[in-house]
Amino acid sequence: MKPVDHLVSVRRDSHRIADAAQGRLTATVPSCPGWHVADLVWHVGVVQLFWQLVARGDLSGPQEWTEPARPGDDELLAWFRTGADTAVDALAGLDPERPAWTWGRRRNVGFICRRVAQETAVHCWDALSAVAAGEPIEQRIAADGVDEFLDEVLPGLSPDLAGPAQTVALCAGDVGTDWTIRVGRGSAELTGGRVGADVTVTATASDLLLLLWGRRPDDDLQVDGEPAALQRFLARARF
Structure with a gap:
């Protein structure tokens, strides 16, 4: 946008x-x-x-x-x-x-x-x-919000991102956009593709943005992989 x-x-x-x-x-x-x-x-x-x-x-x-x-x-x-x-x-x-x-x-x-x-x-x-x-949050602004959270907000939390890293893939099926981010060891970095992701979450862009900002739980979203990795990621993203 x-x-x-x-x-x-x-x-x-x-x-x-x-x-x-x-x-x-x-x-x-x-x-x-x-x-x-x-x-x-x-x-x-x-x-x-x-x-x-x-x-x-x-x-x-x-x-x-x-x-x-x-x-x-x-x-x-x-x-x-x-x-x-x-x-x-x-x-x-x-x-x-x-x-x-x-x-x-x-x-x-x-x-x-x-x-x-x-x-x-x-x-x-x-x-x-x-x-x-x-x-729902309007699709385009929601997808832009997921991108902002991963690319702008999380890197600002880097000093609080110590400990083992996990790789999380977020897939917004309604807009056909995927994000994969590796978080831990003091950094947050967007990477390409879903290969090697510990956990993948599939939902609408609105639901993904609301998940990231603590507005909705993940228990009724499609979660594939290690749920514990998602919980560690979300815990680190809370501030």
């Missing part, structure tokens, strides 16, 4: 969150223990604001960030909708190659567009599930 596609996803999923939250701000969010829908809306809005400021160069990193005052529930959704549109418009006006602080290997606005899209998409699923309107 290109940055412009990520921003289309951000705008779409932000408004879906707001629509789902209308009149339901006090509902609990089962996939985010301890949160109500209002907390989810606030969190996503703050994340979008933070990354917008970083992309524009107003912040050089989290050390300069000060969280704004939280609006009351009667103003929260209007604040969120306006903020989401402002963030998308701001990011759309920047060159994706523009340098910016990130926690990933790519230090540019393109990384930020993708991260904001993925954060918003997963929390959109959280919000919809909280109001009994659960539905």
